[in-house]
Amino acid sequence: MKTLPLALAAALLAGPALAQMSDEQTRAYGVIAPMLQELTPDAPVLAACVVTVAAPEEVAAMAAGPSAEVGAVVSAVLARAETVGCIQATMGQR
Numbered sequence: 788m789k790t791l792p793l794a795l796a797a798a799l800l801a802g803p804a805l806a807q808m809s810d811e812q813t814r815a816y817g818v819i820a821p822m823l824q825e826l827t828p829d830a831p832v833l834a835a836c837v838v839t840v841a842a843p844e845e846v847a848a849m850a851a852g853p854s855a856e857v858g859a860v861v862s863a864v865l866a867r868a869e870t871v872g873c874i875q876a877t878m879g880q881r
Contacts, residue, residue: 812838815849819861822853829878836873837864 808816815838823830838846841864848860864870 808835808838809846811846811850815841815846818849818852818857822858822861829874832874832877833865836870836877837861840864840867840870840873 816834819837820830820834823833827833838849841849841860845860845864848854849857
C-alpha cells in the first residue's frame with residue numbers, strides 16, 4: 788500500500804501536525820498528499836496542516852476520495868490564516 792510509506796515519511800516531516808489525526812483525517816491525508824506532491828516537495832507538511840485545520844465536513848469530503856470538489860476544498864483550507872500558521876510553524880521546526 789502506497790499511502791503507508793507516504794504517511795510515515797510525512798510524520799517525520801510534518802511532526803506535530805500529524806500527531807493527533809483521526810482515522811478520517813488520515814484517509815483525507817492519503818487522498819490529498821499525492822495531489823500536493825505534484826506541486827511541491829513540501830506536500831507532507833501542507834497536507835497534514837490542511838487536514839488538521841479543515842472542518843469535519845471538509846475532512847469527510849477529502850477522505851471520500853479524489854473528486855473535483857477536493858481541489859476546491861484544499862485550496863480554501865490552504866488560504867486560511869490558521870493553515871498558513873500551521874505550515875510556518877511546522878516548517879520552522881525543520
